[in-house]
Amino acid sequence: MQLITIPTLKAGLAALGLRKGQRVLMHCSLSAFGRIQGGAETMLYALTETIGPEGLIAMPTFTPGRFDPSEWTQPPVPESDWQRYRFETPLFDSRRTPVDWDMSQLYELFRTWPNVFRSNHSHSSFAAWGAGAAQILHQHHLEDRFGESSPLARLYDEDAEVLFLGTDYSTNTAFHLGEYRVADPPRRSFLSVQETAGKKRLIQYEDVATNSGIFTEIGADFETAGHLLATNQIGAATCRRFKLRSAVDFAADWLARKY
Numbered sequence: 001m002q003l004i005t006i007p008t009l010k011a012g013l014a015a016l017g018l019r020k021g022q023r024v025l026m027h028c029s030l031s032a033f034g035r036i037q038g039g040a041e042t043m044l045y046a047l048t049e050t051i052g053p054e055g056l057i058a059m060p061t062f063t064p065g066r067f068d069p070s071e072w073t074q075p076p077v078p079e080s081d082w083q084r085y086r087f088e089t090p091l092f093d094s095r096r097t098p099v100d101w102d103m104s105q106l107y108e109l110f111r112t113w114p115n116v117f118r119s120n121h122s123h124s125s126f127a128a129w130g131a132g133a134a135q136i137l138h139q140h141h142l143e144d145r146f147g148e149s150s151p152l153a154r155l156y157d158e159d160a161e162v163l164f165l166g167t168d169y170s171t172n173t174a175f176h177l178g179e180y181r182v183a184d185p186p187r188r189s190f191l192s193v194q195e196t197a198g199k200k201r202l203i204q205y206e207d208v209a210t211n212s213g214i215f216t217e218i219g220a221d222f223e224t225a226g227h228l229l230a231t232n233q234i235g236a237a238t239c240r241r242f243k244l245r246s247a248v249d250f251a252a253d254w255l256a257r258k259y
């Protein structure tokens with residue numbers, strides 16, 4: 001078995017069309033590649049050396065499972081314990097809080113990487129490295145997980161690209177901004193625990209009710225419509241590159257037509 005190393009990954013990323021100075025939002029499954037010698041660390045060196053500090057790499061560093069035990073399913077917890085768990089869970093701290101277990105180990109290492117910044121959102125933070133990283137993250141409002149104040153909207157403004165490294169459309173976060181941009185999207189309430197003047201408070205807020213369950217269907221139509229910029233195989237992983245703007249606009253149109 002051939003082990004995947006930094007040069008293998010850099011050659012594959014270059015063949016996919018990645019260049020210095022590009023701005024990308026990444027999604028990754030390390031296991032999709034086969035065996036990467038050095039794992040997440042190897043992947044991060046390959047990515048940062050390919051894009052360079054004049055470009056920008058962003059990743060989701062979500063932690064949605066922290067404060068709402070009513071949504072926990074693995075395992076479910078009795079309602080009588082919900083309040084206790086909410087207040088006995090550490091508060092979200094953008095420097096300390098690890099990404100949730102269903103995010104890639106790559107994102108967990110990335111958020112601790114030198115010169116990486118993270119937005120201060122207790123459910124749906126993003127991390128970024130490179131030119132202008134802090135600026136795309138600094139105004140991420142609590143009641144706007146994937147909307148106009150979010151790093152997604154800044155990446156849209158900057159005409160960033162999306163990179164799938166062994167992943168598919170089911171986790172294509174860019175489609176969420178499309179969900180926000182349809183007229184009158186469905187909304188629901190969310191919970192967060194925040195601290196003011198040394199006292200923890202449970203905060204209830206309204207935000208768009210997103211539904212990633214339809215992303216695979218949107219993604220299939222997006223590809224059929226010819227929006228992919230490039231695709232290739234790196235190790236065993238199928239990788240894809242496309243414009244974040246085209247994904248957001250396509251999802252918004254698709255949803256408006258469908259509903």
Ligand SMILES: CC(C)(COP(=O)(O)OP(=O)(O)OC[C@H]1O[C@@H](n2cnc3c(N)ncnc32)[C@H](O)[C@@H]1OP(=O)(O)O)[C@@H](O)C(=O)NCCC(=O)NCCS
Nearest residue numbers: 027028029030031032034035036039060102103104105171
């Ligand atoms: C869920 C998901 C992360 C699982 O992918 P994964 O490859 O199993 O997980 P990771 O990327 O964390 O890679 C770690 C896994 O790679 C494998 N692995 C370990 N060392 C490795 C190495 N050196 N080389 C390659 N793979 C390795 C292991 O299976 C490891 O999982 P384990 O520790 O639980 O055994 C992936 O399918 C996915 O959905 N990624 C996108 C997530 C996302 O962006 N979500 C945002 C919107 S919801």
